[in-house]
Amino acid sequence: MARSLRAPRVAAVLTSALLILTTAACGGGSEDSKGSDDTGEKAGTSGSAFPVTIAHKYGEAKIPSQPKRIVTLGLTDQDAVLALGEVPVGSMDWIGNFKGTVGPWAEDELGDAEPPTVLKDTGTGPQIEKVAALDPDLIISVYGGLTKEQYETLSKFAPVVAQPKKYQDYGVPWQEQATIIGKALGKSDQAAKAVADVEAKFKATARPEFKNATAVMGTPYEGIFVYGSQDPRSRLLTNLGFTLPSGLDKAIGGKFGANISKERTDLLDQDTIVWMVGDVAKDSAKLRKDPSYGDLKVVKEGREVYIHETSDYGHAATFGTVLSLPYVLDRLGPQLAAAVDGKKETPVEQPAS
Template identity: 30%
Template sequence: MVLLAGLLVLTGCGSAGTAPAPAAGGAVDHAAGRTEVPADAQRVVALDENAGLLLYELGKQPVEALGTFSSVGVKEILTQAGTPVEPADFAAPPVERVAALNPDLIVGSATPGAIEAYPRLSQVAPTVLAGYSDPWSKQLAVAGAAVNKADVAQQRTATLQTKIDDTRRELQERGIAGQSVSVLGSISGFPFALPSESSAGELITGLGLTRPKAQAPGAPMTEGGIAVSPERLSEHDADHILVLTGSMWSDKEITGLPTAGQLRGPKATVDGEQWTNTNPFAVDWMLRDMRAVLLNDGTVGTGADVVARWRQYSGAS
């Protein structure tokens, strides 16, 4: 199981960022350095599910993805699309297994384990690591440059950014802009809030919405989340309260607290796996949930919707 630190410390911005120069058999600047990549890699290995999903979005099927993040939903997407997902240690990528796949390119997220293993991975094949805490658009751009799909990355980025901009305008027109949104979760009895610096937090801010003071930028974090004291739960009250649920997230550990009455805003449960992720699909997922909660447009997604939502998002049949 991925620890809270693994899920949240790496979370980052959800807005557009500076993209690297596209490469066609040239050099790619990425989170671990600069790498010369092949012009048309045929055997690409994804070091984690996030990287695998980025590759699929770009139209490049990896021969295998490692289950570094223990992501149930993304694993289902990848396996149904024909890419096996093998268990892997978050702290230490299995370099020998990767080498046995005979890749001509390795693409992954810049987790601490991947950064540490980067020199050995680079001896196996050219390796590109996208910053997991980078804006979603930059992650997509780095992966696009690595597999000579920079044009696809730019198109996908423009499409998602337009959705975000359109929703922001609609919230303004409906008089909802400026309202506050609180995002709370609990794993194994540890209640926390998603920080403003997370991908979810950046999206909320980017839509012209606000956060409770206790979740404002710069709020102190523990293992990547803002620790929530049940006795001071009122500090996390908001106009809209989103509570994470799913395989390792317990919404009942928030709503069942004796002090839960301090949260007076309307509550909705949202999928913890997607709301703690940083890839473009997760940002689109969060945007759809926000539209459902704030604009009564559609429904909030659950883990059972992951494949259907991916097909809608990616345009896959």
């Protein structure tokens, strides 16, 4: 199942003759229930990171030893793997136009290695036969939405770390995504440092005025589409100290995002609004032309922020990962500071690149 830049697609199980393929058994080995935490990880006590067991929406992934052939099916999981010094043999194509699903912000981590094999969503889920052909010893779908049927089929080939149970599909925070994947790869310390470094970047980017400000992020998709609290784009704002509109998740039915009616444009009239748009000039003019939006105080006082969603900046904001977020913060931080500085005359500039 893949989620588009703007709205989700419905996934169903892909049934085929793949069951005749040779399958890899899920990892065995003894385990010790001591040392578990809220990710459900249980590590062996031999001093090694393995064997390790990680709980998820459909049960547990038992990983017996250091994985060498990693396939990522979560839409952005490849970034966490790359940040930890590994290169997936295959990963899911979400946005396209990247080097084997590796965004520009992650190319240094890829280096001279062979880019991952590109895997597609067939409309009924991941290309399961293609995953099997890659002979994985670990399949990761943390920032994902596998169905139970897809999970059970994929588990015939390798241990599968599916999405965490306590979040909605595609709702795991970037910190937990990196932490879970770090444990799966036996690199918890490295993952903790990567998370700490990005959190330090957030702290350095945040301004005192952000803490007392409200913000919301949306896109002009089939009207006005706003992102909820579990979407990485909204977490960009809350991680910087902003508060989302009261009642936002209730208004969009607890989804990652949804369209709102003109009667609910009060959700947009915040201290700042961040728009993901295809064309900054055209989309901003179209939005402002409608009085239900154009007459809002946030518009009249020039507190809008626009991100070109198909630029590297927009793609990085959509990814919202341990690798893409520093790239985003260098650009978004100055825009937000200009939007909420209390001076109507301060322009919110577009980044140079």
